[in-house]
Amino acid sequence: MTAQRVAFITGAGRGIGAAIAIKLASQRMSIVVADINEENATETVRSIKNSGGDAITVRCDVTSLDNVIEAVEKVKSHYGKIDVLVNNAGWEKVEPFLKSEPETWEKVIAINLMGTIHTCKVILPIMIENGYGKVINIASDAGRVGSTGEAVYSAAKGGVIAFSKTLAREMARYKINVNCVAPGPTDTPLFAEMVNEGLKEALEKAIPFRRLAQPEDIAGAVAYLASEDANYVTGQTLSVSGGLTMI
Template identity: 40%
Template sequence: MDFNGLSIVITGSGAGIGKFAAREMADRGGLITISDVDPERAQIVAGEINDGGGKAIAVEGDVREYDQVKAIIDRAIDEYGKVDVLVNNAGTGTIKLFMDTVPEEWRFDIDLCLYGVMNGCHAVLPQMVERGSGRIVNICSDAGRVGEPTLAMYSAAKAGVVGFTKAIAKEVARFNVLVNCVCFSTIRTEMMEGLLASVPGMEEKMVKRYPMKRIGEMHDAANAIMMLSSGYVTFITGQVLSVNGGYAMVD
């Protein structure tokens, strides 16, 4: 896949899937905006891309705050003249039984995982619609499709992302702006590696839930993001792609 000359904004790309996807897209010619709530992490990733011959800038931003998200998009436009692709990747979830949570935790998950996506789309869509071209990939989770115990608020937020993706895809399809959603199950990120290493036998137990008998790797996640971000996809919008090794087979 070729991203030569395409301006790509990836939120939450200071680590994990976002970081891996940013590097892959930069290697294919993408002009990357690394956005993260941690400015040091963003600078490190952007520096690594630039040192490797790619092109990237780093912008600090909390996706829960609309003004900060707007500033991320504006900075990308100032640097590259446009935003061709937005990957709404930032997100995490509170892990607790719902009856043990408090409303502040509900708001955190909803603000980050749902409002963060809404903020990104609202900030980027006007210039995509005006230009008559754009790709938005909203990162979701199978928790939003089938529900997961101890992840009730996260599941609710991600289910909201699925519905939101379909709604705005219908609104902007006539402008050649494609909006899709990628749902991941367990992916071997740096954080997940640490968790697996801390609990002996956890990975062996986990893979029993997967028909493919393994968890996802970073390249599995990045390849799905790149496919839906690329110019090769021209007639797919409002869709939900699960990258999960068969864990949840949802129509």
């Protein structure tokens, strides 16, 4: 069993997840880059190792409880434990609700909400057994205030926030912290795939800091909640939105 803290990060192959993985590696954590895209995951691990960090990849489809169980068993065999869980894997499609279709709803809920439920179901018992754990779920301000064109995504992320608050209450007896980070619009590959230049410029004008978040901005908030500095913080949702929402 490694003496370093071990962080299991879903969707860590690119974007916010990759930035979180690299940031936590810089805090001397061993990193599990869990992603359905093994090529992207390998690239994140390469970046961490090139900087002197320790990381491995595991293929993980968070929509499948069986696949999550398999991935976690591989991590247990390698590291012997998981200390930090970051549920970052996510997906969305921007469109008016009445033009959206059931297959889109199912995919959004399966990845964003059920994925978080699956990993918590499998990993929390490991944390309880080891007497230590920090869970950081990546939500969204869409789950707090709504977002036009993201009705089901907002519902899923709102579910993540409510789920996290309940888990925080249930896990407090084990001294396990459960919190959310809620990013605002963030300059990621997924964002670029979904949003045209006109909407991007409109968002930049609406954000008090006049720019989109960078993945590293989100990673810094996660690193705080994963650190010993946040030992007395649980059940909270930290918005990282450049002031776009102030709630």
